[in-house]
Amino acid sequence: MKLRDILAISGEPGLYNYIASSRNGVIAESLVDGKRKNFSGTHSRVSSLAEISIFTEDEDVALAEVLTSLFAHTKGEQTLSHKASEVELRSLFDEVLPTYDRERFHLSDMRKLVQWFNLLVKAGMTDFSIEEPEEPEAEE
Numbered sequence: 001m002k003l004r005d006i007l008a009i010s011g012e013p014g015l016y017n018y019i020a021s022s023r024n025g026v027i028a029e030s031l032v033d034g035k036r037k038n039f040s041g042t043h044s045r046v047s048s049l050a051e052i053s054i055f056t057e058d059e060d061v062a063l064a065e066v067l068t069s070l071f072a073h074t075k076g077e078q079t080l081s082h083k084a085s086e087v088e089l090r091s092l093f094d095e096v097l098p099t100y101d102r103e104r105f106h107l108s109d110m111r112k113l114v115q116w117f118n119l120l121v122k123a124g125m126t127d128f129s130i131e132e133p134e135e136p137e138a139e140e
Helices: 063-073 085-095 107-122
Strands: 005-010 016-020 026-028 036-040 046-048
Touching: 005 026, 016 036, 026 046, 063 085, 063 107, 085 107
Parallel strands: none
Antiparallel strands: 005 016, 005 046, 016 026, 026 036
């Protein structure tokens, strides 16, 4: 399972693993219950976790970096529940991503991120790096 194949789909709870393209969108499998569904590109906004970034005071940080930092912080275990208090969640992000933008990275974003992290860890994901597409070697 690779981070670029994990999808967040608007209007749908949880995360999905990309299976294949379909005529109208994508076929994806829920990480929660394993059920496969076809998501139409006209009705659902599909985002790969590899494309998401978090607002910071400097430049935006890729979600992959935040997940990696969170994984190191928790020593590979699940973290707080997404239902934890605001104080607990903000304290967690103060440690994991101290430069997060307090104006634009909202509590709801924190809740979603820790929920995603816990789903990924539960599904056995341990590598959150984003693989760069291989460039063809130039012939001389």
